[in-house]
Amino acid sequence: MTDVTGAPPAGSRRKARPEPDESEILRLGQVFNRGLGGIPVLLILAFALSLSTDVFLTGTNLDNLGRQVSIYAILGIGELLVILTAGIDLSVGSVVGLSGIVAAKAVFDTTGGGSVVWAVVLALAVGALAGLINGVLVAVVRLPPFIVTLGMMGIARGATLLLTGGRTVQPLPDGFSSIAEDSLFGVADLTWLMLIVTVVVAFFLRRTVWGRYLYAVGSSAESARLTGVPVRAVQITAYTLSGLLAALAGVLLASRLGNGVPTAGTGYELQAIAACVIGGASLFGARGTALGALVGALVVGLLDNGGTLLGIDPFWLQILTGVLILAAVAAEHLRNLRGAGGNG
Template sequence: MQLSLESHKPTLARFQSLIALFVLCLGISLMSDKFLTVANFWNVLRQISVNVCISTGMTLVVLTAGIDLSVGSVLALSGAITAGLLRNGIPMPSANLFIGFTLLGSILAGILTGSGLGWFNGWAITRFSLPPFVATLAMLTIARGLTMLWTGGFPITGLGDSFTYLGTGWLIGIPVPVWISGLIVAIATLITNKTRLGRYIYAIGGSESAARLSGVNIERIKMVVYTLAGTLAGVGGLLVTSRLDSAQPNAGISYELDSIAAVVIGGTSLSGGRGSILGTVQGAIIIGVLNNGLVLLNVSPFWQQVVKGFVILLAVIIDQKSSKRE
């Protein structure tokens, strides 16, 4: 019996995320009759779309043995920039000038804001050899402060039906945010599995010194990875702002924790070099189902934070044990 169990351990480890998701869904469905409904199914998918976008970028970063703690604040600033330009433009009274922005222009400005902040993270890490934890922690504070300055501490609302369609609309019977996050996952999966960039990302996470000796431009790849993470955080900010029809100054708080949890639960090693985008999607679904289930069961928001904290701790412990075995 023990020999049989040992022989099945690799298979169990490979499908541990799916097994955890099945057990979680089964438990919640037994405790709430509202869980297994079509409306709740689409609600969960719409909610996890933002985390999927952010976590996809986080996966690329973690695969290089890095971390990005700033994604929540970058999301908030990107959403605020989009909403502010769309709603108010850029007035210049001293020059008797007003610069207005179309819907597309506002969206591009918000996403490019995320790209720029991500690029700055990568530049600071590679140029000054800063630990990613320190550099992105600084950006977390910087971006949050810039969001407060841009919004004045007040939400920006009334963004129009065309904009809110991105976060609340449907396309061929599927929510638009699900289409957007699905497209991002497909592109990221293609990059990591089929391109030279993907091979370099895994190589850096596996052994940075070996990758450098093999001729990989470590600094350039890290710059690209952090820029992509910022860009996808900007897309997440677009979806959140669109869904709420409002840019909230405190948007994105603790989103980085959900993102890291999704990445680790999905099987990506925090030491880098091992993991996949599809695994992260599974982790994001688990986090989304857990959040949804706790709400349906009327669990206090404070206890929800406690539960998610223990889930993250358990996922990291499992990751560390897996790394030691390998």
């Protein structure tokens, strides 16, 4: 039989692993691509933080960590749906900010009736609309996802500042703040909501035709189209749901902060992408799971939480997050090159 990795030259059979360093990188990439790489990273981070500070394992800190991770996870799972189609949504952070402000103003402004339900519904509608516009421009007009969502990022952030004049919307009623503060059976409602979103999305990705369509489009949109997959509808749906979940994250963040902050969500698109990539998603499409995005969000949340506890400059944490994204993508790219070389 022929070795797909290529037979070694004559006289060099003793060199079974001519490039050990590259092989290790490729193996690491395969682990991350299966969504398992985030788990050991998560355990190592948690262990290191438990040794570094006595505050980490306190009930107050773990509760705070769970609430923050819930927002990252919901946002990351929405981003995952777009990434599975080989797209990208850079607007999610700005949609978080816009939706939070819309909800805050709706519940603060008497013209909105002061209804918390009305505020949440309106904010979710705004997020879904932003996602729908992204989806139509990508799927129908066929503009590059990077350009489309970068433009939406600017539009959403500009609209946020226009609505508020750059000022914080406060104070917000207790009924709105309770969305993020209440607990059930000792577990924060945010955590329950995160688990529900994870389970529902995981079910649809694994058990429904729509989920299989997402992976098919990400693998090859043209091949999927030829086999009868409604590629445009799948892409539009993915971006719309990404906007909807970003809006949900925005409402939860505003509720957690207790006011509407115009700059809320800034940089969250990086956290969402990092959660997906660390959790095993491929930025080239067709690979990733909801559980992996949840694990990735836990890693991102631990980095933020640990940095705060240890007094690390948050700018260093941003650099580390970017390095993690680049490392995971580079490992996958090397794996793809190795696979292409073997097939050739």
